[in-house]
Amino acid sequence: MRAVTYAAYAADNSRLKVEDVPDPRVGPGQVLIEVWAAGVNPVDWKVMAGGLDGMMEALFPVIPGWDVAGVVRATGPDTPEFAVGDEVMSYARKDVVRAGTFAEYVAVSAWSVAPKPTTLDWRQAGGLPLAGMTALRTLDRLQVGSRDTLLIHGASGGVGDLAVQIARARGAFVIGTASERNHPHLRGRGAEPVVYGDGLVERVRELAPGGVTAVADFAGGQLDTTLAVLAPGGRHASVADPAVAEHGGHWIWVRPDGAKLAELADMAERGALTVDVAATYKLDRVGEAFDASRAGHTRGKLVIEP
Template sequence: MQNVTTGRLIVVIMRAVTYDSYANDNSRLKAGDVAEPKLGPSQVLIEVRAAGVNPVDWKIMTGGLDAMMDAVFPVIPGWDVAGVVRALGPDTPEFAPGDEVMAYARKDVVHAGTFAEYVAVAAASVARKPAALDWHQAGGLPLAGMTAQRCLDRLEVGPGDVLLVYGASGGVGSFAVQIGRERGARVIGTASERNHDYLRQLGAEPVAYGEGELDRIRDAAPDGVTAVADFVGGQLDTTLAVLAGNGRHVSVTDNSVEEHGGHWIWVRPDGAKLAELAALAARGALTVEVAETFPLEKAGEAFDASRAGHTRGKLVIVP
C-alpha cells in the first residue's frame, strides 16, 4: 500500500486483481494498482491474508449474474476473506484494529471484492477467526461453509436423517458432510473413487458417481434418503427416485427443484452464522482442506483450476 498525491487529494494505492468488462475467459483479468476502498459506517477494513476462490467468482466475470446484480467496472473479484482488521468505520464497536477475522463479503453490487490487499466489509458479515484454522483455511471457509450450513439448516437435518450429498468431496460438499455428521445424520456422498477414502475420513459413506449411480444409492439406502443436498446440478431425476416419502431436498445450482417441492439455496452474509462454523472448527468438528494457493498475479490459473471442476478442497488467493 502506498500514498499517491494528486493535487490536494491523497489517494491510497493497493494491489488487486481486476477485470474491466465481462469475458468468457481470463483475458480481462490483471493484477495492478487500484485505490484502497473507502470505509463506511459499521464497516471494517481488513488487510487480506487469504481469499477463497469459488466458482461464482469466474461465473460473475462471464456476466452470469448480470440479471441479478449490477457490476461497476473495474471489478475486483472475490467474496471470501480472512485477514486482520486495520481500521474501523464510524460506530463499529464489535471489533478493534489487530483482530483476526474472516467473512463472506458479498455485497449488493459487484465491484470491490477480496482479491486485493485490503477490503472493506460490513461488520455484520464478519466473524473472528478461530486459532484452529490457519489463514489459508480461514480464507477458504466462509462462502462454501456457509452454503453447506444454510442447505442443512433448510433441510432441518438432524439425528435419524439419511443425508445424500452430491459432490461430497468438493469445497461445499465436504463441509456438508462434516456438518451433517455433527448433527447426527448418516451421510452418503457421491464422488469419484479416488476421493472415497477422503469421504470416509470425513464420516461419509462414499458412492461412485456416473453410470449406475442411482442403483448404488438405492443399494446404500434401500428405504430411501430423507434429505438431499445437490452441489453438482442435473441430479433432480435421481433425487426424486431415491427420496423417501417425507424427504426434503435442496440445490445450489438448479432452481427447477422448486417445481418439485425442493428449495433453491443462496447463502447470505451473516457473521453470527459464520461464528457457528468457527466454533465447530475450534473444537475440531470441522476441517478445511486447502488444495492450492495462488498469488494475485496468478488469479487466472486459480480460475482455470476452479473451472476444471476436479479440485478436492479449496483454492485460495494469497495477496
C-alpha cells in the same frame, strides 16, 4: 493498493490484470480488512463471465472475490464489535459487484464478519466462508438431524466436504457421491461413498433401501436421481439447479451473515470442522486459480494470498 481487476465481462481470463487501485473507504458500520487469504469459488469466474448480470449490477472495473480472512486495520464509525488488530474472516459479497477480496485490502460491513478460529490457518480460514455457509444454510433449510439419511451430490467438493462434516456432527448418516479416488477421504469423514454416474440410483438404494430422507445437491444436474431415491416426505435442496423448486425442493442462495459464520468458527474451534486447501496462488496467478476451478476436479479449496 494492489488488486486484481477486470474492466468488462469475459468468459475467459483475458481481461484479468493486477494493478494499483485506490484504497477502500471505510464507512459507518464497516471494517477495513488487510487480506491475508481469499478463497476462490466458482461464482467468481461465473460473475466475471456475466452470469449474474440479470441479478446484480456490476460497476467496472471489478475486483473479484467474495471470501476473506485477515486482520482488521481500521474501523468505521459505530463499529464496536471489532478493533484494530482483530483476526477475522467474512463472506464479503456486497449488493453491487465491484470491490471484492482479491486485493490487499477490502472494506466490509461488520455484520458479515466473524472472528477467525484459532484452529484454522489463514488459508483455511480464507477458504471457509462461502463454501461453509452454503453448506450450513443448505443443511439448516433441510433441517438435517440425527434421524436423517442424507445423500450429498458432490460430496468431495469444497461445499460438499464441509456439508459432510456438519451433517456428521449432527449425527446424520451420510451417503456421498464422488469419484473413486476420493472415496477414502469421504470414509475418513464418516460418510459412505458412492460413485456418481450410471447406476447411482441402485447404489444409493443398496445403502438406503427405503430411500433417503434428505438430499443436498452441490453438483447440479441431479434432479432425476434425487427424486428417484427420496423417501416419501423427504426433503431436498440444490445450490445449482433452480428447477428443484418446481418439485418441492429448495434453491439455496447464501447471504452474508457474521452470526452464521461464527457458528462455523465455533465448530472449527471444537475440532468438528476443518478445511482442506488444495493450492494457493498470488494475485498475478488468479487466472490459473480460475482455470483450476473451472476444471472441477480439485478436492479442497483454492486460495489467493495477496
